[in-house]
Amino acid sequence: MSQPTRILLSLLAGLAVGAALAAFSPQWGLTAAGWAQPVGQAWLNALQMTIVPLVVALLITGVTATAEAAAAGRLAGRAIALYVTLLFCSALLAALLTPLFLQIAPLPQDSAASLRAALTGAEKIGPVPPLGEFLAAIIPANIVKAAAENAFLSLIIFALVFAFAITRVAAESRALLTNFFVAVRDVMLVVIDWVLWIGPVGVFALALVVGAKAGTGAFGALLHYILIVSAVGLVITLLAYPAAVLGGRIGFSRMFRAALPSQAVALSTQSSLATLPVMIEGAEEVGVPVAVSGVTLPLAVAIFRSTGPAMNFAVAIYIAEWFGVPLHPATLLLGAVVATLTSLGSVSLPGTVSYVSAISPVAATIGAPITPLGLLVAVETLPDIMRTVGNVTWDLATTIWLSRGAGKVPRSTGDDLIAHDS
Numbered sequence: 001m002s003q004p005t006r007i008l009l010s011l012l013a014g015l016a017v018g019a020a021l022a023a024f025s026p027q028w029g030l031t032a033a034g035w036a037q038p039v040g041q042a043w044l045n046a047l048q049m050t051i052v053p054l055v056v057a058l059l060i061t062g063v064t065a066t067a068e069a070a071a072a073g074r075l076a077g078r079a080i081a082l083y084v085t086l087l088f089c090s091a092l093l094a095a096l097l098t099p100l101f102l103q104i105a106p107l108p109q110d111s112a113a114s115l116r117a118a119l120t121g122a123e124k125i126g127p128v129p130p131l132g133e134f135l136a137a138i139i140p141a142n143i144v145k146a147a148a149e150n151a152f153l154s155l156i157i158f159a160l161v162f163a164f165a166i167t168r169v170a171a172e173s174r175a176l177l178t179n180f181f182v183a184v185r186d187v188m189l190v191v192i193d194w195v196l197w198i199g200p201v202g203v204f205a206l207a208l209v210v211g212a213k214a215g216t217g218a219f220g221a222l223l224h225y226i227l228i229v230s231a232v233g234l235v236i237t238l239l240a241y242p243a244a245v246l247g248g249r250i251g252f253s254r255m256f257r258a259a260l261p262s263q264a265v266a267l268s269t270q271s272s273l274a275t276l277p278v279m280i281e282g283a284e285e286v287g288v289p290v291a292v293s294g295v296t297l298p299l300a301v302a303i304f305r306s307t308g309p310a311m312n313f314a315v316a317i318y319i320a321e322w323f324g325v326p327l328h329p330a331t332l333l334l335g336a337v338v339a340t341l342t343s344l345g346s347v348s349l350p351g352t353v354s355y356v357s358a359i360s361p362v363a364a365t366i367g368a369p370i371t372p373l374g375l376l377v378a379v380e381t382l383p384d385i386m387r388t389v390g391n392v393t394w395d396l397a398t399t400i401w402l403s404r405g406a407g408k409v410p411r412s413t414g415d416d417l418i419a420h421d422s
Helices: 003-024 026-048 051-070 074-104 109-118 131-138 143-148 152-166 171-197 199-214 217-238 240-248 252-269 276-285 290-303 307-322 329-345 351-365 373-379 381-405
Strands: none
Touching: 003 026, 003 171, 003 199, 003 217, 003 373, 003 381, 026 171, 026 199, 026 373, 051 152, 051 171, 051 290, 051 329, 051 351, 074 217, 074 290, 074 307, 074 329, 074 381, 109 217, 109 307, 143 152, 152 171, 152 329, 152 351, 171 199, 199 217, 199 373, 217 240, 217 307, 217 373, 217 381, 240 252, 240 381, 252 276, 252 381, 276 290, 276 381, 290 381, 307 329, 307 351, 307 373, 307 381, 329 351, 351 373, 373 381
């Protein structure tokens, strides 16, 4: 049984046991919640202690690797520029779509209040200070203090400056520093793997507390969360088709047929890397030579996670709405920037690891608590299917787009549903 499946089953079992105890005897339910709360909180603390060093190491290694890839050739440089632009657009769309979906289908107030009461220690971080104070505080006067206070935006800025500075020093120093942070990243991944290995115990304890205090309403609230976040991912995925049609000047039917096998493999494996051979075949079907797809598709799998910023930001916005954190346009813009950067640094990680490392800085930036992530990570298995399908669809779409810029994709044929001239 896979790790995400064990954690998901533990969540369902904990909610069921807690709700059953509360229904049979509310006093028993509260007593069991009192016993389980320290266990769940200890596991949550263990999960959170890995976030700061992991995020810093991921950003530094991600930026240096991206800079090296961009220097590898003109096509790689164009691809990276396109990927970063699309990642930011993905985050901006989440800032628009998530509040809209929550207005159309709001979380029931009773469930929201019960869950807020059940998640002890998940008080909102806000209020966000005035814009002038906020901007002044972004530059950390003391990076150690910023790390101790989980000031993620300050940490991200320092990590970015440090990473870009690494690319400007001598090759020997650059290799030494890069290898150091690669080692830090790898060590933290081992630690977080240990924490997630005992995740079923921690998640069961957290879920039991929620079930005992929120009752069966917790099931409906988690289903609502899954649907809202997955809906944002679905919109991002569907936008890959017009991007291929307009950017690559091919017909809709060709893009649909080329993407379908990759999407089928993505559904079954939940791995973009496992889908790479099928994506190369799909690109060949629409006229992209292996000389192009052999560069852009591996690069896309390595650094381009198209649904990441949107769905990560959607989670943070959902938690903010859940806990009544006010979200202003400037706050959402900063959140979109952080969602882009953390997504770029978290590629090629397991879903449960990237979920925590990528969303925590975003949530903290917009003033939302990060404690609920310890519970929501248990249901990430379901939205992760949408993430993978969207990623491989966009990987193929951007390859077609980039190939047209290189003059490789032939003009659309007459059997296309939609055709455009170059």
